Amino acid sequence: MGSVFSYAPNRERKDVPEKYKWDNSILYESIDDWKKERESLETKIGVLKSFDGRMCENAGTFYSTLRLYFDIYKNYYKLADYSGRLADEDVRISINQALNQQSNILGTKLGEASSFINPEILKTDPEKIKNFFNEVKELNEFKFYVNDILRLRDHTLSAREEQILASAGMITSTADEIFGIFDNAEKPNARVTLSTGEEVELTSSAYSKYKKADNRADRELVMKSTFENYKKFQNTIGANLAGKLRGDYFYAKNRNYKTVLDSSLNGNMIPVSVYENLIKQIHLNLPTLHRFLKLKARMLGVDIVHYYDLYTPLVKTVDFKYSIEEGQKLLLDVFKPMGEEYVSTVKKAFDERWIDYIPTKGKRSGAYSSGAQYDYHPYILTNWTDDFGSVSTLTHELGHTMHSYFSNKHQSFVDAQYATFVAEIASTINETLLNDYMVNNVKSDQEKLYLLGSYLDLLRTTIFRQTSFAEFELELHNRIENGDPLTGEEISRMYYGIVKKYYGNDEGVSVVDDYVSYEWAMVPHFVNYTYYVYQYSTSLIYATAFAEKIIKEGQPAVDKFFNILNGGSSDYPIELIKKAGLDPLTSEAFDLTMAKMNSVMDQMEEILNKK
Ligand SMILES: [Zn+2]
Incomplete structure (x- = not known):
């Protein structure tokens, strides 16, 4: 241009x-x-x-x-x-x-x-x-x-009792604070020397960077040293986590709930069976994850993948370049399956300056969509850096913006704000459409492999890993609710059992080394949130299923999907999803998503077999 x-x-x-x-x-x-x-x-x-x-x-x-x-x-x-x-x-x-x-x-x-x-x-x-x-x-x-x-x-409860519960927040927030201070400030970090001779202190950002290292011995060293460092504090971190879980149970019990799960899901009237179904369906589909792990071994050129190999990208990064105008033009094409009204509204967002694109001095980093002002239009903040990441971030935020725009248009202000459980469906479906479009339109096999490979990594981390976290969280709460003791050592045993099952350790699919037991101790979500992470999995599963329906069935599926986009909070999330054409209590969304994951692996193997 x-x-x-x-x-x-x-x-x-x-x-x-x-x-x-x-x-x-x-x-x-x-x-x-x-x-x-x-x-x-x-x-x-x-x-x-x-x-x-x-x-x-x-x-x-x-x-x-x-x-x-x-x-x-x-x-x-x-x-x-x-x-x-x-x-x-x-x-x-x-x-x-x-x-x-x-x-x-x-x-x-x-x-x-x-x-x-x-x-x-x-x-x-x-x-x-x-x-x-x-x-x-x-x-x-x-x-x-x-x-x-x-x-x-x-x-x-009564006003007095509500007051007491509210003031208990000063005490129950302690676990979160303690973990934050310990993990970010006071914890001594491990130090390692990489194969290059470089000496690295394994802070959390250094861990994120070096766990992807090309050199296999380096990434093993980085993961092993990080997790073993946490082992030294497992009983302290475990006692702190148990305190947080007891706090959750304190609120649930006093609010007349049997379990923390009942209490957490009831806010949005999400049946407990949705949570249970997620875990059950993912168990049934572990063979798909195992196929991915074997493909990963093949692409990395190793006999069997270890847990420390998981973050190494399947394919080296491809350099896609996009100016803002090129990105806009691309997205108007990408959104075509969503129908004319969707596309023309996205065009309005481009033409009427709903979006702040350019990174400048002092500007907030990252990206977000804000649909708070009801009578006007949503806004997007982003930081465009001319690459593919800029395009996919914008497509994600546009999903939220369209959701806000249509909900504000169709609902009164009282019912316009949507729940988290449906929010990420609207954004993730756009990323899925972008990915499909790119795969169908890029020229070289290398680019195609890169797109398919990053998509598989996304499914692995968002669907399988987050569901394993959800299962772990449920087991933790069960222990507390049954009155069983819970030590850091015990938590490590539980965590290790779940990870080994997901990654097929006992079936010879991959090797989960024993130090992986301590990984839970570095994940802030367990102490910061309660029954939240499962929504990362459900959102991507439902979004993938909706995208598949839209691509196969066309306009009728789009019309149904608009029940979510137009729906705001006029009904509970599960009801909106049902109106949009999926029943979260069945296996349909999982079947469609796993079929898609398998077809992506078919495409990759086809390209690899040519070579
Ligand atoms: Zn989002």
């Missing part, structure tokens, strides 16, 4: 042409307008407080409270989105950081001022609330929201 604005380090924002920056002016014409809105919201929050204690007096006060609350909420989102993105443009500008802090303070005030809503709804006779809905038609907009609060009645 002719005049291309290519990547350069250390660029200043003022030197970037407007067309590569997002256009904030549709939200507020000036900072003064923003400040006026902030003041007006502050006043309205004061009015909202005046409904405390009398919200459920009659249908009128009930409606007025909810109307006011959601109107404030909607404008607060717009306000906070604006200042947050302004702050991200250049973190060195302190006026913008101060603006963002003002939003945060306002958010806290809104949270406090509205904290009476749930308890007041719950202590009111359900019949009385039902009658409110019959009396005032406009209340219909809040039906799903109110019903969801009522649904959790059995798990909501």
